[in-house]
Amino acid sequence: MNNSVMIQIPGTTANCGPGFDAIGIACTVYNDFELTFHDSSRLVIEVDGEGKETIPTDEKNIAYQAVLDLLRKINHQIPGMTIKMFNRIPLSRGLGSSAAAIVAGLVAANELTGQSLSKQQLLDIATSIEGHPDNVAPAIYGGVTINVCRDGATECLRIIPPKPLLMVVAVPDFILSTKAARQVLPKQVPLQDAVFNVSRSALLTGAFCTGEYRHLSAAMDDRLHQPYRQQLVPGMPEVLRAAFDAGAFGSALSGAGPCLIAFCDQNADHIGQCMVDAFQANGITASCMVLSIDTDGAKRI
Ligand SMILES: Nc1ncnc2c1ncn2[C@@H]1O[C@H](COP(=O)(O)OP(=O)(O)O)[C@@H](O)[C@H]1O
Ligand SMILES: N[C@@H](CCOP(=O)(O)O)C(=O)O
Numbered sequence: 001m002n003n004s005v006m007i008q009i010p011g012t013t014a015n016c017g018p019g020f021d022a023i024g025i026a027c028t029v030y031n032d033f034e035l036t037f038h039d040s041s042r043l044v045i046e047v048d049g050e051g052k053e054t055i056p057t058d059e060k061n062i063a064y065q066a067v068l069d070l071l072r073k074i075n076h077q078i079p080g081m082t083i084k085m086f087n088r089i090p091l092s093r094g095l096g097s098s099a100a101a102i103v104a105g106l107v108a109a110n111e112l113t114g115q116s117l118s119k120q121q122l123l124d125i126a127t128s129i130e131g132h133p134d135n136v137a138p139a140i141y142g143g144v145t146i147n148v149c150r151d152g153a154t155e156c157l158r159i160i161p162p163k164p165l166l167m168v169v170a171v172p173d174f175i176l177s178t179k180a181a182r183q184v185l186p187k188q189v190p191l192q193d194a195v196f197n198v199s200r201s202a203l204l205t206g207a208f209c210t211g212e213y214r215h216l217s218a219a220m221d222d223r224l225h226q227p228y229r230q231q232l233v234p235g236m237p238e239v240l241r242a243a244f245d246a247g248a249f250g251s252a253l254s255g256a257g258p259c260l261i262a263f264c265d266q267n268a269d270h271i272g273q274c275m276v277d278a279f280q281a282n283g284i285t286a287s288c289m290v291l292s293i294d295t296d297g298a299k300r301i
Helices: 062-073 097-112 119-130 136-141 178-183 191-210 213-219 226-232 236-245 268-281
Strands: 004-015 019-038 043-049 080-087 144-150 153-159 166-172 250-253 260-264 286-292
Touching: 004 097, 004 136, 019 097, 019 136, 019 166, 019 191, 062 080, 062 097, 062 119, 080 097, 097 119, 097 136, 119 136, 119 153, 136 144, 136 153, 153 191, 166 236, 166 268, 178 226, 191 213, 213 250, 226 236, 226 250, 236 250, 236 260, 236 268, 260 268, 268 286
Parallel strands: 043 080
Antiparallel strands: 004 019, 019 080, 019 144, 019 286, 144 153, 166 260, 166 286, 250 260
16 A cells, blocks of 8 residues: 555535536646545644645544545555645635635545545535535546535536636635635525526536537526625626626636626636736726636546
8 A cells, every 4th residue: 555645626606506516627727635544643734835835634524524534434544644735726705616625635536545436426425525516627627517415425517618718817816715605695595586596507517518618607696695795895797797708608706705706708817917907997806817618627647
C-alpha cells in the first residue's frame, strides 16, 4: 500500500441560474492536495495559497474530517497523517472551495486504502457532508452534471457540451459563506416561480447538450434564489447586465455567490473587464478569471 498520494481537484460553479442545488460545472481552476499516512499518531496540516491565513490546521479542517469519514466507512484504522494543500480556488466566493476540500479528502483516502469505494459511493458520502450535490458531483466527475437526490443516494448525469464554452468569473474582494447565503432564502415559493425555474432548467440542460448557447440568455434566468441573494452582492444586476451587453450568452450568480459568472465563446477578456468595471462602479473591487469546463474531475497526479 502506497502511503502518500497527490490529488488535483477542480473548482465548481453551481446553479447556473435556475438549477438551484441540481446543476453544477467543473471549472479549470484547481487545488492540489497531498495526503500521507504515517506511523506516528500526529496530525500535520499545511495550507498554502488561497485560505492560507484562515483554513483550520487542526481536527476541524473539513478535508481532514472527510478523510476520517471515509476511513470509518471502510472500517480502516485511523493512522497519523500529514495533509499538504496548495489552493487556487478562492474561498467563500461561490466556486466550490468547500466541496473541493471534501472531495479531496475522500478521493485521497480512497486512493491510499486500495480504492475500495466507487465514484458513486464517494458522491453519496460527499453529498451527505456538503448538504447538496451540485458542487461535489462535478468535482468528482468533471463536466456539466445534473444531480438528483433520491432515497439517500445522488443520481448524477454527466454532460460534455459538444461546443467549447468559456466561463468568465468576476471575483469580488469580499467573502460570503454559503451558509449565510442560504439563510436569506424563503422556505416556500409561489407556484409560478417554480414553473419559471422548471422551464429554464430544462432549457439550460438542452443548451448544454446541443451546444445551442443562444438559449442561455433565457435559460440562465432564475426566481428561486438570485432575487433573494441579490441584496448580498452590491451591483449584481448591473454586473450581470454588463456581461450580457458585452456579448455573453448569459450570466448568473456563481453558486451562492458572491462571484458572478458569464458564459461566452469569444471576447472573454473584454466581458470580464466590463464585469469588473461594473462592480467598481458599485464600489466593489473585483478581479476576473477566464475558465473553461474541466472534463476529468478529481484525479491522482
Ligand atoms: N482547502 C480547504 N481545506 C479545508 N477547508 C476548506 C478548504 N477550502 C474551503 N474550506 C472551508 O470551506 C469554507 C467555505 O465554504 P463555503 O462557505 O461553502 O464557500 P465556497 O463557495 O467557497 O464553497 C471555508 O470557510 C473553509 O472553512
Ligand atoms: N446550490 C448551492 C451551491 C453553493 O455553491 P458554493 O460554491 O457557493 O458553495 C447554493 O446555491 O446554496
